[in-house]
C-alpha cells in the first residue's frame with residue numbers, strides 16, 4: 144500500500160482534542176483516509192460532515208474495537224477520560240490494534256509520564272509500558288497541561304479578584320489543545336520519523352498561577368491576585384463549589400505536582416513539530432474574554 148493510501152483512525156474523535164486532530168489531519172491527507180472512532184452514533188455527525196468515515200467502538204468493548212480497527216494502518220489512541228478505568232480500557236485498544244495489524248500507534252500521554260509527580264501519570268505510564276510491550280511501533284505524545292484548563296479561572300477571577308490554586312510558584316508549560324492536536328496529526332502523517340519516539344510536548348512560555356492571575360487582571364482591567372491554598376484546603380474549596388470529591392482531589396494533587404515542576408518543560412519539542420511558536424496563555428485568555 145502506498146503512503147498516500149494509509150488509513151488513519153482517531154479514537155475519542157468527538158472529544159475536544161479529537162475533533163481538532165481530525166480537523167488537522169484532513170488538511171494533510173484526503174478525508175477518505177481518516178476514520179473517526181466514537182462510542183455513540185449521534186456523536187459522529189459533525190465528523191462525518193468533514194468527509195471522514197465514522198466507526199463506532201468503546202474502549203470497554205473489545206469486539207467493537209476489533210471491528211472498528213479493520214484495515215487501519217495508523218492509530219491515535221486519545222487517552223480515556225474515565226480516570227481509574229483507563230489502563231484496562233487502553234489495554235483493550237492496544238490488543239485490538241495488535242490483532243488488526245496496526246503499524247503505528249500514537250498515544251496522548253502526560254509530560255514525563257515515567258517520573259511525573261502527578262498522580263494522573265500512573266495510568267499513562269502503565270499504558271506506555273503496555274504499548275511498548277505490544278511490539279507495535281509507537282510515539283508517546285506526552286502532553287503537558289491544556290491552556291484551556293484555565294478558562295474556568297476567568298469567572299471567579301472577575302467575580303472575586305482572585306485565582307485560587309495549590310501550585311505554589313510552580314511554572315506550568317501549558318499549550319492549547321489545537322497545538323497538541325496539530326502535533327498529533329504531524330506525527331501520524333510523518334510516522335516514519337517518529338518510530339518509538341517519546342515526545343515531551345509543552346508550551347513555549349511557562350507561567351505560574353501568579354502570572355495567570357496577573358494576565359487575567361491585565362486583560363480585564365482590574366486587579367486579580369493569586370490566592371495560594373494548601374492541597375487539602377484547595378480540595379475542600381473545589382468540593383464546596385460543586386466538584387465531585389475524587390475530581391477535586393485529582394486537581395489539587397495535580398497542582399501540587401505542578402508546584403514540584405511536573406508540568407514545566409523547556410525543550411520546545413511542540414513548537415518544533417508544529418513548525419511555529421505555540422499559542423500563548425494571553426492569546427487563549429483574550430479570545431475567551433472576547434478580545
Ligand SMILES: NC(=O)c1ccc[n+]([C@@H]2O[C@H](COP(=O)([O-])OP(=O)(O)OC[C@H]3O[C@@H](n4cnc5c(N)ncnc54)[C@H](OP(=O)(O)O)[C@@H]3O)[C@@H](O)[C@H]2O)c1
Nearest residue numbers: 155157158159160161182201202203222223224287288289
Ligand atoms: N493535558 C491535559 O491538560 C488534559 C486535561 C484533560 C484531559 N486530558 C486527557 O486527554 C484526553 C483528551 O482530552 P479532551 O479534552 O479531548 O477530553 P474530552 O473532550 O473529555 O474527550 C474524551 C474523549 O474520549 C472518549 N472516551 C471516553 N471514554 C471512552 C470509552 N470508554 N470508549 C471510547 N471512547 C471514550 C470520549 O467519548 P464520549 O464523548 O462518548 O464520552 C471523548 O470522545 C482526555 O480523555 C484525558 O485523558 C488531558
